[in-house]
Amino acid sequence: MAKRLFDILFALLAIAVTFPIVAIACVFVWAHDGHPPVFAGTRVGRFDRDFRMYKLRTMVPGAHQLGGPSTAASDARLTPLGSALRRFKVDELPQFWNVLKGDMSLVGPRPNVRDGGVDRYTLDERQLLLVRPGITDLASIVFADEGEILSGSAEPHALYDAVIRPWKSRLALLYVNHRSIDLDLAVIVLTALSFLSRRAALKGVDMILLQSDASPELRRICARCEPLVQGQAAGEAA
Numbered sequence: 617m618a619k620r621l622f623d624i625l626f627a628l629l630a631i632a633v634t635f636p637i638v639a640i641a642c643v644f645v646w647a648h649d650g651h652p653p654v655f656a657g658t659r660v661g662r663f664d665r666d667f668r669m670y671k672l673r674t675m676v677p678g679a680h681q682l683g684g685p686s687t688a689a690s691d692a693r694l695t696p697l698g699s700a701l702r703r704f705k706v707d708e709l710p711q712f713w714n715v716l717k718g719d720m721s722l723v724g725p726r727p728n729v730r731d732g733g734v735d736r737y738t739l740d741e742r743q744l745l746l747v748r749p750g751i752t753d754l755a756s757i758v759f760a761d762e763g764e765i766l767s768g769s770a771e772p773h774a775l776y777d778a779v780i781r782p783w784k785s786r787l788a789l790l791y792v793n794h795r796s797i798d799l800d801l802a803v804i805v806l807t808a809l810s811f812l813s814r815r816a817a818l819k820g821v822d823m824i825l826l827q828s829d830a831s832p833e834l835r836r837i838c839a840r841c842e843p844l845v846q847g848q849a850a851g852e853a854a
Contacts, residue, residue: 619800622797623715623722624715631713634712638672638710641672642654645672651677653673654671655671655674656670659728661720662748663746671708672701672707672709673707674694674698685773686772686775687772688772689767691772715751722751723751723791723804724747724749724750725747725749727749728749732773744788747792752804754838757810757817760810765844779846779847783837791803794828818839822838
């Protein structure tokens with residue numbers, strides 16, 4: 617109850633503060649190609665229920681028919697304006713409406729598509745559907761450069777599955793098992809800090825991992841001081 621009340625109050629404030637930014641961005645997106653500026657994509661939420669997640673459109677119309685769910689910074693479907701919106705996370709601002717509606721929370725595992733996403737979850741990963749998906753989480757900080765990681769890959773979705781998904785799912789499960797208002801506040805603060813100093817934000821993430829008894833391997837990966845290595849999604853057989 618306290619988490620939901622916090623979500624509602626924060627979302628109302630965020631909508632009021634960011635409305636001018638979203639409105640201006642919508643005008644520019646519409647002016648670029650004359651198509652609707654807001655994209656409502658189907659995602660899987662709490663208790664395995666589908667919902668429509670709102671984003672400012674950053675790709676060409678019909679982009680979902682031209683490629684997979686993973687998006688590299690070099691993806692030809694991205695518009696020049698869309699790349700800028702993604703860089704500063706402006707495209708995610710409409711999701712405060714999802715929080716207000718109850719589809720999402722401020723903090724929680726990022727929502728996934730069903731086909732090629734949730735349908736491939738291991739038994740352990742199914743636990744992620746016990747909570748509302750979030751606008752931000754630990755993985756959003758650690759892998760804020762996901763587009764750059766995938767850039768130039770001939771198979772970005774395969775690369776995502778190999779070197780990003782395994783660690784994302786472990787971080788999300790750690791959140792589910794240790795979730796609290798204090799942890800939510802820490803993740804929100806670190807998300808804001810990451811725009812000023814990514815290194816400082818990563819150190820903050822490491823403190824959370826240390827306090828949560830995360831494995832040395834996960835802490836090493838999340839420090840982002842070495843190349844990402846292939847891993848296994850939680851619950852996958854070796």
